[in-house]
Amino acid sequence: MLKVLLLDENHPLLEEGLKSLGFQLEKDYTSDYTKILDKIPVYQGIVIRSRIPIDKQLLSNAENLKFVARVGAGLENIDEAYAKSKGIALINAPEGNRNAVGEHTLGLVLALLNNFKKSNKEIENGHWLREANRGLELDGKTVGIIGYGNMGKAFAKKLRGFDIQCLCYDIKNNLGDENCRQVSLQELQKHTDILSIHTPHNELSHNMVNEKFINNFQKDFFLINTARGSAVVTKDLVQALKKGKILGAGLDVMEYEKTSFENLFENIQMPAELEFLIKTPNVILTPHIAGWTKESKIKLAQTILEKITRMGLH
Secondary structure: OOEEEEOOOOOHHHHHHHHHOOOEEEEOOOOOHHHHHHHHHHOOEEEEOOOOOEOHHHHHHOOOOOEEEEOOOOOOOEOHHHHHHOOOEEEOOHHHHHHHHHHHHHHHHHHHHOOHHHHHHHHHOOOOOOHHHOOOOOOOOEEEEEOOOHHHHHHHHHHHHOOOEEEEEOOOOOOOEOOEEEOOHHHHHHHOOEEEEOOOOOOOOOOOEOHHHHHOOOOOEEEEEOOOHHHEOHHHHHHHHHHOOEEEEEEOOOOOOOOOOOOOOOOOOOOHHHHHHHHOOOEEEOOOOOOOOHHHHHHHHHHHHHHHHHHOOO
């Protein structure tokens, strides 16, 4: 019987499903990295979200490890190259929360175009300002998507009910479909009114949205980021907002997040740029919840179970 270590709490059906496949489970949601490092040699499987980094040292200690399953989309907390060199299977579940991300992204777009944050705050303060909150319609706009994988495609699908032009850019070729036309980065930057980031965390996406990148857009534009906070240089975003180059921003992720994504404000002094974003009427912030719905919690667990079953890891 294969022993599997569960390092983060997930939907109960994941635990039930793993038991039904014949795995012997141990739950440890509190031990720190050092304790996990000591106990890891006896396990054949690990199930994680983001709490513990699965780095080279931990993988080296995991003498009997056959698989690491991440109940989420990204694998940046895992040393992928080293895991693969050891023949350890890596499993993730972008299919499980892509619909949630698509819906959340669309919500941020519509909220920005229609001044939801600004007008709600004004009403809270006793002001009923209709003309000052005249919004913009999504119809007629060009939406640019950078990163056309599971999340980018899910967002494009949500846009099908609108009369818009959808353009996507990706380092992989031939990803465009009936919902979005793949173009060069230069063409995307020429036409885009609303930019949505859906890239994984890697060397290419790190600090991708910087001053030079922003200024290469021919139009002033709205920015949405539901991918990874590391993709956007916050100080450059703030300057672009102040200049009006970026008309508004919807950010579900922040550069200041810990790798666990669990707490932004713990043990840090509030950066001036973050304070500006919090107070700015045309910026909407959400706490890394784009893929965090009741339905996605179930679908993520189901996806992991299905992949483990198909791979014959039990």
